[in-house]
Amino acid sequence: MTLPDGQEQEAEGGAGEAPATPPSPEAAAEKPAAKAAAERPARPAKEAEPKEAPRVAPPAGSINETLAAAAPGVAMTAYMVPGTRGESVAVEVSRDDLVAVMTAARDDARLSLDYLRCLSGVDWQEEGLEVVYHLWSFSKFHALTVKTRVGYDDPTVPSVTALYPAADWHERETRDMFGINFAGHHNLVPLLLPDDMTDHFPLRKDNPLQEIEEWQGENLRDGAGEGEE
Amino acid sequence: MVLEQDHALEVVDMAINMGPQHPSTHGVFRMVLVVDGEKVVDVTPHIGYMHRGGEKLMEAMDFRQGIGFADRTEYLAQFSAELAYVMAVERLMGIEVPERAEYIRVILTEMNRLSSHFMFMGAFGIDSGLFGTSFTYAFREREALQDVFEEVSGDRLMYAYFRVGGLAWEVTDNFTQRVHEVLRGTQQGIRDLDDLMTHNEIFMARCQNIGAFTAKQAIANGMSGPLLRASGVNWDLRRDEPYSVYDRFKFQIPVGNYGDVYDRYLVRLEEMRQSVSIIEQALEQLPPEGPIVPEKMPRRLRTPPGEVYTKVESPRGEWGVYLVSKGGDKPYRMKMRSPSFCNLSALREMTIGQFLADAVMILGSMDIVLGCVDR
Numbered sequence A: 001m002t003l004p005d006g007q008e009q010e011a012e013g014g015a016g017e018a019p020a021t022p023p024s025p026e027a028a029a030e031k032p033a034a035k036a037a038a039e040r041p042a043r044p045a046k047e048a049e050p051k052e053a054p055r056v057a058p059p060a061g062s063i064n065e066t067l068a069a070a071a072p073g074v075a076m077t078a079y080m081v082p083g084t085r086g087e088s089v090a091v092e093v094s095r096d097d098l099v100a101v102m103t104a105a106r107d108d109a110r111l112s113l114d115y116l117r118c119l120s121g122v123d124w125q126e127e128g129l130e131v132v133y134h135l136w137s138f139s140k141f142h143a144l145t146v147k148t149r150v151g152y153d154d155p156t157v158p159s160v161t162a163l164y165p166a167a168d169w170h171e172r173e174t175r176d177m178f179g180i181n182f183a184g185h186h187n188l189v190p191l192l193l194p195d196d197m198t199d200h201f202p203l204r205k206d207n208p209l210q211e212i213e214e215w216q217g218e219n220l221r222d223g224a225g226e227g228e229e
Numbered sequence B: 001m002v003l004e005q006d007h008a009l010e011v012v013d014m015a016i017n018m019g020p021q022h023p024s025t026h027g028v029f030r031m032v033l034v035v036d037g038e039k040v041v042d043v044t045p046h047i048g049y050m051h052r053g054g055e056k057l058m059e060a061m062d063f064r065q066g067i068g069f070a071d072r073t074e075y076l077a078q079f080s081a082e083l084a085y086v087m088a089v090e091r092l093m094g095i096e097v098p099e100r101a102e103y104i105r106v107i108l109t110e111m112n113r114l115s116s117h118f119m120f121m122g123a124f125g126i127d128s129g130l131f132g133t134s135f136t137y138a139f140r141e142r143e144a145l146q147d148v149f150e151e152v153s154g155d156r157l158m159y160a161y162f163r164v165g166g167l168a169w170e171v172t173d174n175f176t177q178r179v180h181e182v183l184r185g186t187q188q189g190i191r192d193l194d195d196l197m198t199h200n201e202i203f204m205a206r207c208q209n210i211g212a213f214t215a216k217q218a219i220a221n222g223m224s225g226p227l228l229r230a231s232g233v234n235w236d237l238r239r240d241e242p243y244s245v246y247d248r249f250k251f252q253i254p255v256g257n258y259g260d261v262y263d264r265y266l267v268r269l270e271e272m273r274q275s276v277s278i279i280e281q282a283l284e285q286l287p288p289e290g291p292i293v294p295e296k297m298p299r300r301l302r303t304p305p306g307e308v309y310t311k312v313e314s315p316r317g318e319w320g321v322y323l324v325s326k327g328g329d330k331p332y333r334m335k336m337r338s339p340s341f342c343n344l345s346a347l348r349e350m351t352i353g354q355f356l357a358d359a360v361m362i363l364g365s366m367d368i369v370l371g372c373v374d375r
Helices: A003-014 A025-039 A044-048 A063-070 A095-107 A167-178 A210-220 B054-059 B066-073 B078-093 B099-127 B133-153 B175-198 B201-207 B215-220 B226-230 B261-285 B339-344 B347-351 B356-366 B370-374
Strands: A077-082 A087-093 A115-123 A129-136 A143-150 A156-158 A181-183 B014-018 B030-036 B039-046 B306-314 B317-325 B333-337
Touching: A063 A087, A063 A095, A063 A143, A077 B306, A087 A095, A095 A143, A095 A156, A115 A167, A115 B306, A115 B317, A115 B333, A129 B317, A143 A156, A167 A181, A167 B339, B030 B356, B039 B347, B039 B356, B054 B066, B054 B333, B066 B078, B066 B333, B066 B370, B078 B099, B078 B306, B078 B317, B099 B133, B099 B175, B099 B261, B099 B356, B133 B175, B175 B261, B201 B261, B201 B356, B215 B226, B226 B261, B226 B317, B261 B356, B317 B339, B333 B339, B339 B356, B339 B370, B347 B356
Parallel strands: A087 A143, A156 A181
Antiparallel strands: A077 A087, A115 A129, A129 A143, B014 B030, B030 B039, B306 B317, B317 B333
């Protein structure tokens, strides 16, 4: 671009001469976008980024087949999830089958998953709330992840405290943070939150971190710092 | 006046509040004990005084910023917490950590185990009535260990030294020599504490046969670490589900016979000796030169969508990180499975039926970190 051209452009835009026909808002919006696209080619990598993890079915003879045999008549979806070393199997079951599956997982001699390692809640927004159980067997040395999903309208999951006493505090914490009710829990009162804070669920995604976004907005917005690459 | 005959003594259970500001609760922890005479009939633990919403905050921070939060959660075993977190991100991104970085991670994590167990020995001695001698012995050596951490990371407490892919920067030039130096003092410290406590008759009388848990109880209650091993479960993630380069070292796993408070002390004491041995082996095998971050490391950390559960053997047990990502530079969900939280949830079962004075010992033997309980 030469200097006179620029001057001309500036004169056109800045001299206050009203154009004969004002540009339509669509045209005005299109123009800078088109210009930016011409200057900077689109990033193919960003377009290609998958939105969901690909689900790989477990190989034949995996633990999910034993579980299906131990808990007959239960519909479950099984896939592989990564762990510290190697992969392990995750199964998705409906909440009505949860207790049957967990009972089979703990009591069946082929599974004997006696250790509840971790219990977490995940808020999947439109796809509901999820409870994730990480199980481990000290006698058979194998792991299993059990997942179940419920909707926002009725976030109730049966409690597994009768099977795994370890679930006691985990379920109370998940109730605090996600508002998932664990039916059959003997003492589902707030654990980490104040006693009267029973209608606000901090870890749900509809609770934005407003204060933080205010003081750190630049760092936290999506794609911040991309220019440094 | 006629005295009423057969007058039964009226007995009521008494509720005693302990904490949240109480020296024996090791932080802001409160428990309400219901006692019948000297026997505890019920315990209600109250936690959450230090809940800072760390899991929520980490969802708003990118993967590099989250490392600092791992430190602030488990502030006695910071390197273990950092390691579990960076391992989770590395696993999702598929990053291979250079060998030298892995060895330095192991050395620092094991030194951190020593410093954390020293903290336990000191505080537990005070719980049992050793009037601070154990604290003096333990903190003398803990201070030296922290000096090394400060030299390496630039901070005494919040290290943020482990990074996704490796380490923040190279260790100091005299690192190996310094570690050897400090380990000599550490071994002396372990001997001193052993001499002071292990066969001390009062200490033994206060610790033995209280708060005992069987292996079955410990597993059902989701316990891990020294508490699980003291109950007779031969289990250590470093050996049984090895991560980093732990499969290259030879070490013993101490296991208790009775599952009582004394066994938990003995297990920790032996773990310290094993940690010294691991550090010595790691120093021998440590590659003198080499990169500490992978050659091709993206400047911006972005994970593909997916989930991962990684775990490390922290001084308190299994420190797990359940990381769910929807792609991008921040975790979608970040759950920290803290061993203190899981161990403490068994306090009620462990304390009921014991004497009131022993409740303090049982709590002390759990070696909880309230930052890690409340997150």
